[in-house]
Amino acid sequence: MKRYLAMVMAAASCLAVSAAERVFDFSAPEGKLPDGWKPALAGGGKPGEWKVLFDAVPPLIKPISPLAEQTARREVLAQVSTDPTDERFPLLAFGGDRYQDFTARLRFKIVSGAVEQMAGLAFRMQDEKNFYVVRANAKENNVKFYKFVKGERGEATGNNLPVSRGEWHELVVSCKGNAIDIQFDGRTAIPTLNDNSHSSGRIALFTKSDSISYFSDLRIDYRPVESLAETLLKTTLEAQSRLVDLQIYGRRPGSKDLVLLAGKAVAEVGKTAGETERKVLAENRAYYSKNEKVAVVTHPLHDRNGDPIGVARFVIKAYRGQLEAATLGRVLPIVQDMEQRIGGASELTE
Numbered sequence: 001m002k003r004y005l006a007m008v009m010a011a012a013s014c015l016a017v018s019a020a021e022r023v024f025d026f027s028a029p030e031g032k033l034p035d036g037w038k039p040a041l042a043g044g045g046k047p048g049e050w051k052v053l054f055d056a057v058p059p060l061i062k063p064i065s066p067l068a069e070q071t072a073r074r075e076v077l078a079q080v081s082t083d084p085t086d087e088r089f090p091l092l093a094f095g096g097d098r099y100q101d102f103t104a105r106l107r108f109k110i111v112s113g114a115v116e117q118m119a120g121l122a123f124r125m126q127d128e129k130n131f132y133v134v135r136a137n138a139k140e141n142n143v144k145f146y147k148f149v150k151g152e153r154g155e156a157t158g159n160n161l162p163v164s165r166g167e168w169h170e171l172v173v174s175c176k177g178n179a180i181d182i183q184f185d186g187r188t189a190i191p192t193l194n195d196n197s198h199s200s201g202r203i204a205l206f207t208k209s210d211s212i213s214y215f216s217d218l219r220i221d222y223r224p225v226e227s228l229a230e231t232l233l234k235t236t237l238e239a240q241s242r243l244v245d246l247q248i249y250g251r252r253p254g255s256k257d258l259v260l261l262a263g264k265a266v267a268e269v270g271k272t273a274g275e276t277e278r279k280v281l282a283e284n285r286a287y288y289s290k291n292e293k294v295a296v297v298t299h300p301l302h303d304r305n306g307d308p309i310g311v312a313r314f315v316i317k318a319y320r321g322q323l324e325a326a327t328l329g330r331v332l333p334i335v336q337d338m339e340q341r342i343g344g345a346s347e348l349t350e
Contacts, residue, residue, distance in 0.1 A: 020221070026216065036095040046083040048081050053076055053080075053214065080212050102222035103221045105219050109166065109213065109214045110136070113210045115209045120206040121205065136161075147197050180193040228347050236338065247312070253346055277311045281308055284300050286328060293317075299335050303342055310342075
């Protein structure tokens with residue numbers, strides 16, 4: 001029994017480590033945008049006008065007492081432009097955070113719109129031309145899913161459901177692998193969908209044409225997306241028992257600085273590379289050093305064109321009579337195996 005409980009506790013511990021939650025804070029001065037949010041536009045027409053407004057929002061948990069306050073005025077994110085262009089989809093995307101397997105919960109209120117009355121959630125968004133979206137339509141009383149691939153909007157899938165204007169609704173989107181589940185106001189809106197177009201991406205608020213819509217209470221339970229550098233670190237350490245440590249360096253998109261992308265010491269990730277790592281990349285050759293306990297090989301990593309795009313620092317258990325040539329010979333096949341999985345510099349961080 002004790003052994004069983006230990007196994008259960010260990011499994012629970014693993015789940016706790018691998019799962020994460022993000023509650024999005026819409027706090028900002030009225031008329032501004034909260035940190036991390038950036039407008040985008042799919043289709044044609046003018047860009048959307050997104051800003052923080054104050055509105056009466058019901059609590060997430062309904063009060064037990066009828067005497068309790070049923071709403072509270074607080075910040076919501078609003079899209080307020082009224083450009084009636086038909087194939088116009090204003091989006092408000094959050095930062096560079098990418099989500100793969102997740103459950104997102106969002107509340108929204110469709111306020112008005114002469115041409116359209118829509119609100120929804122875009123997810124696994126690569127850019128303005130590639131994403132999934134689920135949206136509710138108050139004019140037609142339906143909830144539908146569709147995808148954008150290379151700017152082309154696919155055929156909609158959905159069902160007729162009551163979608164009232166001027167009231168708050170809840171949308172829940174769950175993704176696991178290629179399976180997508182959608183709930184609207186506590187009921188299944190669309191049977192499980194399966195699609196392989198987008199495996200991960202950003203999250204974004206979504207409207208169409210002249211829809212004025214308010215958004216609140218966005219939160220996501222997710223498994224953090226593992227970058228290629230992190231995957232290479234994990235699989236290499238598992239396969240190579242003599243490795244004491246492995247550090248993988250590269251450049252993040254838009255930066256010239258060589259930084260630690262993955263290592264056993266997670267707290268060190270993001271720190272600027274040292275002189276040796278910078279020399280290895282600049283000179284495109286390996287460095288070797290050794291003391292009584294470990295040997296260290298710092299080796300360039302190449303893309304498919306053979307260009308140096310990163311650095312791997314191998315820390316190996318030392319042994320008596322260890323020679324530089326033999327150590328480099330041991331490391332080279334590991335490097336080659338890693339390089340087979342690297343297409344370009346940006347892939348290390350993806």
